[in-house]
Structures are given as structure tokens and as C-alpha cells.
Amino acid sequence: MRTALVIGTGLIGTSAALALAGRGVAVHLTDHDLARARTAAALGAGTEDAPEGPVDLAVVAVPPAHVPAALAEAMRAGVARGYLDVASVKGGPRRELEALGVDMSAYIGTHPMAGKERSGPLAATADLFEGRPWVLTPTRETDTEVLNLALELVALCRAVPVVMDADAHDRAVALVSHTPQLISSMVAARLADADETAVRLCGQGIRDVTRIAASDPRMWIDILTANPGPVADVLAGVSADLEETVRALRALQSPDEDKRRDGASGVENVLRRGNAGRERVPGKHGAAPAVYETVAVLISDRPGELARIFADAGSAGVNIEDVRIEHATGQQAGLVQLMVEPSAAPVLSAALRERGWALRQ
Template sequence: MRTALVIGSGLIGTSAALALAARGVRVYLRDADPERARTAAALGAGTAAEPEAPVDLAVVAVPPAHLAATVAEAQRAGLARAYLDVGSVKGGPRRELTAAGGDLTSYLGTHPMSGREQSGPLAATADLFEGRPWVLTPTRETETEVLNLALELVALCRAVPVLMDADAHDRAVALVSHTPQLLSSMVAARLESADETAVRLCGQGIRDVTRIAASDPRMWIDILSANPGPVADILAEVAADLAETVSALRSLDSHDEAKRGSGALGIEDVLRRGNAGRSRVPGKHGQAPAAYETVAVLISDRPGELARIFADAGAAGVNIEDVRIEHATGQQAGHVQLMVDPAAVAVLTAALRERGWALRTQ
């Protein structure tokens, strides 16, 4: 791949352009808002000039509702040898492209499973896709050259290719991406009118659950409008669980011992099913989930403190598998939760205490 045209200078399009440009591909940028294309160009993602000849690959990075029309228009103009999109929904746009008379032989639907709460070219980074799955949905009509160019794009962005059927992909992202976004927003919405005292008690749990609720509503309306059926099906299942859980909690509040016992069993059931589902989420590097233990260290909010902890752990020969920070309310301090192999806990705690760190017992 020597040349590429990226149509759409948002987070995903600009990030892909940055990655390609950094690896020597001549990238042309186009956006319905020329200012966004110029902004992406100023960041080093390519040039906002029009290509003088057909490029090797056109990457369409526009909202799902406009994918099919944009691909069809690019094909009619002969802008590239191959065309792919990076939309979050795959089945519907492909059917729309077929209905619009588009060429499925030169087109491939893809979806990089990466993103951020922020949107727009200024949020883009060249390493956004590194190590992340990038779904490709080829069909029998897809030409080999098109698939090869898509695989080259994925490699240049240092992502991991995953081949899937388009409709299976849409059901999967409804479960692991679209539904979690709505549930996160629903929980965060409860905070809008909450008492200020309650909000000040927010800890790491509520921060984890509501992190993605900061996402751009306009972007998510576009995404959900393109995949409403599968999301509604999953939310219906969640709603059934919610109804049963509410009933179980009401029983726990009863003075009848039998009802209380029944309620406890209902709550235990949903919690255990949650345990089972969580255990299936891939662990580090996509491997099977590993059981880590947590060492919590009191840390002040001063420059260099995290670096000191990591250096001390390294000096003790302990690998930090994961890390989280729990900030204290109203204080310039917090706890760093270091997740390590269980066999390393004793070594790490002894080393950190020897170097003056205060540890919290888990």
C-alpha cells in the first residue's frame, strides 16, 4: 500500500490516517467539514489535497447511516482500487450498499474494536488500534486483493485481525459494546439529580461503571440507530433480570422468613451468573483470565510517586500485571491498587514496606 484516502476525519479516521502516515503511506484526507480535514492534516495525518489518481485503498470513516452512500459514491467516482469502512455496524450498511448498486467485489466492511470517550480529530492517536481486535467481514464476492489490502491496513495499524460474519458481528457488538454504553448511561443518569452528599461518596465502583457514560450522545445515536434490534433483544433480557432482582430485593425487605430466604437465593443467583460471565472476559493479551491478588499502596498526589512505586516493584523483581488508582475524597492522596501474581504478594509487600510505603490490608 503506497496511497490511501481516508474519508471522515473523526477519531477513528484520523487515528488510522496517523498510523498509515507514520509508516510511509501517502494519505489523503477528506471530510464533509473541510476544517476537520485540515485539522487532521495539521496533526500529521496526511494532506487535505485531493489525490491526482486513484489510490490503493479508500477508508470510509463516517457515521453508520452514511456508510453505504459514501462507499457507493466513492466507487462511482473510481477513487480507489479497494474500499472498506470502519463503522461499528456491518450487516445493515452492506445490504444498503447492495441495494444502492454498489460493487461488493471491491468492498470490505471492517470494524476496529477501539475508541475513546472523546471524539474528533484532536482526540486521535496513531497507537489507538495497537493490540486491539479489528474485525473483517469478507463475503464470497470480496476480491482477494481487497482482503489483502485490508489485512495490510490492520498490520500497519498494529491491530489484530478477526474474521467474522457481518450479522454475527452486529449481535456481538450489541452485547459487548452497545448495551454496556446504554447501561452505563442509565446508571450515570441516576447521579444527575442525586444529593451532593451522595455524589461526594462516589468511589471506584461507580467510576468504573459510568466511565463510558461520558461519550458523545450524537455519535451513539448514529451507532444505535444502525443496530437497534440486537441491542433491544439484549436489553429485554437485562430487563427481565432487573425485574427478578427487584422482586428478590423486595422479598429481602419482608418480615416473612421464607420470603427473605427466597429473595436471598434470587440475589445470589444473579451475582453468581455475573461471576460466571465475568470469568469469560479475556485476560491480559487476550489470554484466559488469570487470578491476581491486589496490593494497595497509599500514595500522595505528587509528581513521580507512581514512577517510584513501579521502580521499587521492579527492583524487587515483581511484574505489575495491572494497576488502578482509587482517589481519596477531599484529599491529595489515594490508593494505588497493584495487581500481581499471588506468589509475588509477599515479596512485593515486604519490599514496599522496607522502602517506606504504607500498605492497606485488602
């Protein structure tokens, strides 16, 4: 791939453009919002100049509702040898595109499983897709050359290609992406009118659950409007679990010992099913989730403290597998939780104590 046209310079489009430009591809940028295209160009994602002729690949990075029209316009203008979109819904846009009567052999639907709570070109990074799944949904009509261009794009963005049927993809993302967004928003909404005393008790658990609730509602309305059925199906299952759990919790308030026992069993059932589901979430590099030991360290809110603790861990020959930071409410301090291999935990603990860090159990 030598040339590409990115249509839509939001987070995903600009990130893909940055990755391509950084690996020597001549990238052309266009957006209905000229300011966004100028911003993306200023970041080094490519040029606003129109290509002199057809490019190798056109990447359509617009909201799902606008994908068919944008693709059809680009394909009828013959701007590229191959076309793909990066929308988070695949089945509906593909069917709409077929209804428009365009050449489907030149198109492949794709979806990089990456994103942020922030949107727009200023949130974009060239490494956004590194190590992340990038779904490809070829059909019988998809030309081999177009599939190869899509695979090259995925490789240049250092993502991991995953081939799926379009409708199977939509059911999958309803489960692992779209429904979690709604549930995170619902939990966060309980905080909007909560008493300030309760809000001050927020810890890492509520921060983890509500992190994605900070996402742009306008973007998610576009996504959910394009995939309402599969999301509603998943939510219906969650709703049934909620009703059962509410009944179990009410039973725990009963003076009847048998009812309390049944209630405890019901709550335990949903928690254990949650354990089983969590165990299926892929861990580092897509492998089965590993069990790590946590080394908790008290850290002050001063510049360079995180860098120093990582440097000290590196000097001890310990690889940090994951990290979490829990801020202390109203204090200039926090607790850094360093996740490491179990065999490395004693080594890291001893090394950090030797260097003056205060560890917590």
C-alpha cells in the same frame, strides 16, 4: 500498501491515518468538516491534498448512517483499488450499499474494537488499535486483493484480525458494546439529581460502571439507530433479570422467613451468573482472565509519584499486570491498586515498604 485515502477524520479515522503514516504509507485526508481534516494533517496523519490518482485503499470512517452514501460516492469516483469502512455496525450498511448497485467485490466491511470516551482528531493516537480485535466481514463477492489490503491495514495498525459474518457481528457488539453503553448511561443518570452527600461517597465501583457514560451522545445515537433490534433484544433480557431481582429484593423485606430465603436465593442467582459471565471475558493478550493479587499503596497527588512507584516495581523485577487509582474525596491523595501475579505480591510489597511507600490491606 503505499497509498491510502481516509474519508472522515474523527477519532477512528485519524488514529488509523496516524498509524499508517507512521509506517510509511502516504495518507490523504478528507472530511466534510475542513477544520477537522486540517487538524488531523497538523497532527501528522497525512495530507489534505487530493491524491493524483487512485490510491491502494480508501478507509471510510464516517458515522454508520452515512457509510453507504460515502462509500458509493468514493467507489463511483474510482478513488481506490479497494474500499472498507470502520463503522461499528455492519449488516445494515452492507445491504444499503448492495441496494445502491455498486461493485461489492471492491468492498469489505470492518470494525476496529477500539475507542475512547472522547471523540475528534485531537483524541486520536497511532497506538489506539494495538492488540485490539479488528473485525473483518468479507462476503463471497469480496475480492481477494481487497481482503489482503484490509488485512495489511490491520497489521499496520497492530490490531488482531477477527473474521465474522456481518449480522453475527452486529448481534455481538449489541451485547458487548452497545448495551453496556446504555446501561452505564442509565446508572450515571441516577446521579444527576442525587443528593450531594450521596455523590460524595462515589468510589471506584461507580467510577468503573459509569466511565463510558461520558461518551458523546450524538455519536451513540448514530450507532444505536443503526443497530436497534439486536440492542433491544439484549436489553429485554437485562430487563427480565432486573424484574426478577427487584422481586427478590422486595422478598427480602418480607416478615415471612420462606419468602426472605427465596429472595436471598434470587439475588445470589444473579450474582453467581454474573461471576460466570465475568470469567468468560478475555484477559491479557486475549487469554483466559488471570487471577491477580492486589498490592494497595497510598500515594500523594504530586507530579512524578506514579512514575516513581512504577520505577520501584521495575527495580524489584515485578511486572505490573494492571493498575487502578482510587482518589480520596476532598484530599490530595489516593490509593493505587497494583495487580500482579500472586507469586510477585510478597516481593513487591517488601520492596515498596523498603522504599518508604505506605501499603494498605
